Amino acid sequence: MKTIKVGLGTCGVSAGAQKTYEAIKNEIELQNIQAVLKETGCNGMCYREPLVEVIDEQKNSFVYGEVTPEKAKTIMNSHVLADEPVAEWLVQSTRPSEDDTFFKKQNRIVLRNCGIIDPSSITEYVATGGYEAIQRVLKEYTPERVIDVITRSGLRGRGGGGFLSGVKWKFCRDAAGDKKYIICNADEGDPGAFMDRSTLESDPHSVLEGMMICAYAIGAEEGYIYARAEYPKAVARLKHSIREALAKGFLGKNIFGSPVNFSVKIKEGAGAFVCGEETALIASIEGKRGMPRFRPPFPANKGLWGKPTNINNVETYANVPWIIMNGPEAFAAFGTDNSKGTKVFALAGKIQRGGLAEVPMGITINEIVFDIGGGIKEGKKFKAVQMGGPSGGCIPASMGDLQIDYQQINRTGAIMGSGGLVVMDESTCMVDMAKFFLRFTQDESCGKCTFCRIGTKRMLEVLERITDGNGKEGDIELLRHLAYEIRNNTICGLGQTAPNPVLTTLKYFPEEYEAHIREKRCPAHSCSALLTYSIKADACKGCMACAKACPAEAITGEKKKAHEINTAVCIKCGKCLETCKFNAVIKN
């Protein structure tokens, strides 16, 4: 009998996968087809959603992409019933496909089960070897040995800071206190990052198991998962998984029949990015405003309700069971000297294949953008990649051979962050980009530190006037000065790193700032205030199409005669450029 799996992560559902699922279910019932229909999470090919996998009697896998309900019917009739795979829609199978390169350079540890197992079934997780690591640990390992293994694996926190996880666990284990807590940070809010959501939706038990192992290592009996409000499906999945684990005795009192107790609660955020910062997150769990506080003391000593608390990111925890099962050496075999293992990157922006890719540390930017991501959309030129969200920076295409690890990325002025990669092409204005991220931090600043609250606002004002064509001599120096002050006079990472997008674009694209300020010109033709539209008289056929399309009635001209744009009236919407079939409209 064949098995059919439909990717029903939120990403899939919002692309229409639920309807595809229903169509397949209908077909199975209508024609009384002998096949097993299952749901699964995401395999990372966001750009091909909705995804449907057919596994035949010989266990061969055929993955179809962009499966509409109509296509699903065809697949059912042709492939499932008549053993004729529909070759043109296949994205991954035993036959070569252009999409194969998406997976070729990947090594999946965190995403090991994503898109493969049914995330709502603890049995399927167990069948892949799930919950063996925690049982091994409970039976054979002392807490110290667990910490030693995690330390030797070289695993560094995946939530942004990159702190060695084993060392952090040891701090918490060694901290004095009768009661200790662990927290899983699932507040993922960095623009461009979505690996934590995908992991929670596609393989929630791997995160729960990682938390159990950590709790045992540091001696905590209670854990919290703090998930952002924008992730309702991830929260629902987690709640379901916790219930399943409780029912099996994997959570609660005497887990797996051992003397160890461990329970997990879920806390939902309420739309505040800064709550991803660990001390703010703790305040939020305690029912307060999510304001960061000065550290030290670190949560490992004084965390939730003043007790020693270990906090790690979703991806960090998801690595842990794999490390226990495969050994720290196997993990450390991936990566570079200072950054071991793999990292999940979220590809978005002007890239052909947006999605999630898990690669060994040390891979180059070009390999990710071109080999995995398939290059830039619409054949445009790769210009830069933004790493690390609002705390990170823009790395120019000229540094595409840079090996991605914590040290190399820090050297560029960007940071690894949570692994969001926003790819930009030649049409992206770097000043505008910096403005984007600064507006984000300005929006999300909690307001406690003056320099974060007011300083970012001042910087934003300067960037706005530059992109509006009102930049002045001295603005670049002013930006640098403000950046320095903000970095040194704020208490949490949000403020301290807020200037990075501005500083990196200033470092790698100074000529773009200068062109805006001195020549009132946007080299990427993106800042609308600095653009003018005009019509090339010799190319214009006088078809009048642009005049009809123009919402501002800025275009005049007689039939079959060259048209003209009245720049005083033009609102720079670009409709004329889109409309003209003769390439007579130009933008400057």
Added chain:
Amino acid sequence: MMLNEIVSTAVKKFGVGREQLLPVLQYVVSQEKWLSEDALLGVARAFDMSAAEVYGVASFYSFLDTKPRGDYVIRVCRTVSCDMAGKEAIMEALEKTLHISVGETTADRKFTLLETNCMGWCAEGPAMLVNDYVYTGLTPEKVVDILQGYMAGA
């Protein structure tokens, strides 16, 4: 349900320990869509806190609205990837169809239009959230379709 019933249901469900303040406020918002003065007062009384302190907590979080909201709260992502993917046109279509601007609620209290920061659907932007439901890969036409679905009372 009446407001005081909603508050008492929430309190029964979660309790009145300080760490339950957010869950209780979130529950009220899930029922009422926003936190009225009466709701804040009710919660403050149940938690034996000052209304000002409860308001202080609520106003910190963007999903705990302290302004009236419609039945369907639309949050359009305004962050970088969605912007690159054409968020502006989506916003225009929403504003035109609903006859309101960002931050406003329709006269019939059915829709509220808001912007929000990245929601983690970046590879499939532009994206928006309508209450708890996610829509991605939006086009102006799709947006109008979706709104018509809700207007028809779905």
